[in-house]
Amino acid sequence: MIDYQAPLRDMQFILDELAGLGQITDLPRCEDASPDLVAAVLEEASKFASGVLAPINRQGDLQGCRLEGEQVITPDGWQEAYDQFREAGWIGLSLPQEFGGQGLPKLVSTPVWEMWFSTNMAFAMLPQLNVGQTEALMIAANDEQKSTWLHKVVSGEWAATMNLTEPQAGSDLGATRMRAEPTEDGSYRLFGQKIYISYGEHELTSNIVHLVLARLPNAPEGVKGLSLLIVPKFLLDDDGQPAEKNDIRCISIEHKMGIHGSPTCTLSYGDKEGASGYLVGEPHQGLKTMFIMMNDARFNVGVQGVAMGERAYQAALDYAQQRIQGRNIVNGASNQPIISHPDVKRMLVSMRARLMAMRGLLYTAASWFDIANHHADTQVADKHSRYVDLLMPVAKGWCTEVGNDICDEAIQVFGGMGFVEETGVAQLFRDARIMTIYEGTTGIQANDLLGRKILRENGTTLRELLFDIRTTGKALEQVDELRDLATDLDELTTQLHITTDWVLEQDQARIADLYGGATPLLHLMGTVCGGWQLTRMALAAHAKQNAAGEDPDYLAGLISLARFYMATFAPQAYAHARAVRYGGQVLTNFPESAL
């Protein structure tokens, strides 16, 4: 596969014009993110991604991980890459300075993580866990715990995991059985089994800090009885150094369709005397904290959607430019690169249009994170916090579905070569397939969107968002050359508008119908938000078209992407809206015996 080239121009355009990097830099504790620094960070990250992570991606797939005794062996090159990654300080990029991080805004770290995922998703899952765990511990851990664990997790000297799933407790964490029994010294002993633990065991670091959901004695049933505990692979000695091995064993690793370089472990806790752990936060409040870590993970998986799509797109574009085959349908010329065939061009434009739509949405959401976390005006912060909450299932659910589609389309551009493993696009397709599953399937995201994010607050935030989208429409109307996009955006937004009204009008008796339409609703939201971002991009591109030093072709291309999206993807909103309003009802009435 061709070398990865980070799409720095696209990234920078979206950072500046859509996500408002300039305003983010003005926020308290975000001042370090000067334009020069951000450009330098992206440039360095791009070199690291292309130079260190990309070259070992395929061997990670071919070799995979293996379990020898209780030892997990990661692929060749993993150790060296991890050491370089850690030493370069990439793990702490957006983490708190007080624990050794660089404290840069999430808006800056988001394109950087996109690069890691583009070049080696299986590898990048490892340091991503450090970020999520740090964010969870920052909120829930006490000062002693922070000082014991966080420096090492932020630096990457120790690795991190999140331990949620058990065989009977997947989407439904309320069914968790892992027991944590108190001891006299205030610590706990854990007993039970966790499955699907990414990087649950390996020897890349001198310790692994597991964050584990478990039940204390007499805990309430269900999700309200879950507590969170730190359970290290090695217990620390008095100097805070890893010493005695804790009572945790990796008893198997999964044979997966993709991300072979990332060991997916079954961990057995407490086969002997019990695994020692330390309660984080209040008893029975663990899920709330785990959701912080999971929310971060969900956003990152959304970023994987655009990242995997970008890598697949670059490969497909290169192949389409190189591969000579067939005759031009217009002028009959032979020996044409296949990009000259309208259907191949269609696939490439459709890939790029959706990549830019997703990137616009994800980076904008990242800026909302920063505003929510740092804005001095609590009303502004609160509004953006609600926006983030509303958009999170869309960022995760829609971007991963679209990311899969793009990887699929890349294979189609490659034709027969796409099915052959040597080209690397098959690996992208296989690796990417986990994205719509882990950290909550698309169906789980859709239920979250409908139930917790729309119905629970009676659509308040969604209506604010719709107002913002309409504002973009008004701006488009003011520009003669973009008035067609104003009409398109209006039609598109109207589908979400009438669907929102309809959803909020239904009474409790229709609740099953509504949930039967949850996934189409998520797709509708994604389709509208993606179209919104592309029209915002078109507006920004148009405004810059006559500015000195700008590339008019590039800017015209961005406007064309919006037009293509409006002609091909936006009309799907109509179908999604119909599926919400009519599909759910048919489904409720559908006799299960007829399946």
Added chain:
Amino acid sequence: MIDYQAPLRDMQFILDELAGLGQITDLPRCEDASPDLVAAVLEEASKFASGVLAPINRQGDLQGCRLEGEQVITPDGWQEAYDQFREAGWIGLSLPQEFGGQGLPKLVSTPVWEMWFSTNMAFAMLPQLNVGQTEALMIAANDEQKSTWLHKVVSGEWAATMNLTEPQAGSDLGATRMRAEPTEDGSYRLFGQKIYISYGEHELTSNIVHLVLARLPNAPEGVKGLSLLIVPKFLLDDDGQPAEKNDIRCISIEHKMGIHGSPTCTLSYGDKEGASGYLVGEPHQGLKTMFIMMNDARFNVGVQGVAMGERAYQAALDYAQQRIQGRNIVNGASNQPIISHPDVKRMLVSMRARLMAMRGLLYTAASWFDIANHHADTQVADKHSRYVDLLMPVAKGWCTEVGNDICDEAIQVFGGMGFVEETGVAQLFRDARIMTIYEGTTGIQANDLLGRKILRENGTTLRELLFDIRTTGKALEQVDELRDLATDLDELTTQLHITTDWVLEQDQARIADLYGGATPLLHLMGTVCGGWQLTRMALAAHAKQNAAGEDPDYLAGLISLARFYMATFAPQAYAHARAVRYGGQVLTNFPESAL
């Protein structure tokens, strides 16, 4: 994975009610296909598929094929299964009686092939080549060639291949370079390389009959200079028995994402003195004959679409009924099988609706094949021949795309378990991914549909088909309980109607725009044809609902499937139609430099 159960009731319903098995049996040379015989054939095939082919499918994936020297080793169990398959006479099911086949209509063999593909696609690709080659040789070979080769190919004593692709000649066969030089005895010597040859080499049979596209000396450039030759792996002695090894070598096999049990070979012809071959039909007329073989193959790949989808659906349904997880959204009950969650039920219903739509379309097309081949009235035969031609790219293109989607959705139902190879759905997803590529990608099918099947005849056959669909709509209007479906079908068909009108109105200057919308047009055609079949099914089900001995729940379920399709899939026709009319134009104007 659970055992495969052939969907005999669904198959029989479609055979009888949609594809008109009764009328096919009345055709000349189809009389043997009595209802009892057909039911017995399906029953036997179902036992063979479940008992012999399904059990070796996973080991075929795990072991794959390997090349040792020039020898290709197929997976364990392949030889035994092939011998049983051959001895049971399955290969000749629909092949001419004069060469040892059973001469049953294509309508009868189609559900049988569906079963082979459902249970072991990688295996079934082997005997499928015998069928295609027989059909090609029946038309193009001379009597001596037929009597030399066909008995053994129909019985399966010898295997068959089709050799089209070369490194520089994939979708564009005009770039073929394989040379065939005449010798004094009237045979030819072949020199060149062929790639992507399914079952190009193996030791499952005592000979392999390659059908090879090549150029004779002084052949015209492009596709008009291709000739077809029989090139056996072993030359025959005077008794017609395989003797001397021909000058053909397997020099590599591909490492593919799926169908590991099917060796995909690179064959080198004529490394020494040239591979001996025998011209089939006239010089330079090879492509026409190869298209007969390829058309058959395309139809069969369409059948793979429903077959792989069916297997994935059965696995997902079983898992959804067994897997306990989560709370019922309506009544809050815990420990529910996941099928009780609306989103999971949605996926299963959407899988089944599309399976029945595809099956309706494919079996109906199979009946058209039979009418085209056997009807005494040449006008009727001709009309159905044109219908087959029009629908072939849809049967191949749309059914494979939908089949992939269904395999994808099955993984989603399995959640994390779907990404783990042990469950078998990951294999289905990987195996199925080739379907939209081989025998002409979806883009190639779309170009064929637009150019050769619609524009070339100015939409004549398509308009006849639209008239037939409208006739179904009129029938629906006559039934009070189905009047909503009449409205839905009318809206759906209108999208194809206005798009057809629009396409035919465009002049030559818009040709690139049109081809930029070819794939959405194919999806539009598929969506409409699928909806048409489901409403035909609803009509038939309604008519039988009060008949004695019928299962009213089953019939009500079929009607509900049509309603679900109309509420969720049919509205996508609107989006496809918009993409045809507006997307192509944006695409033509899109600057390639902005990719």
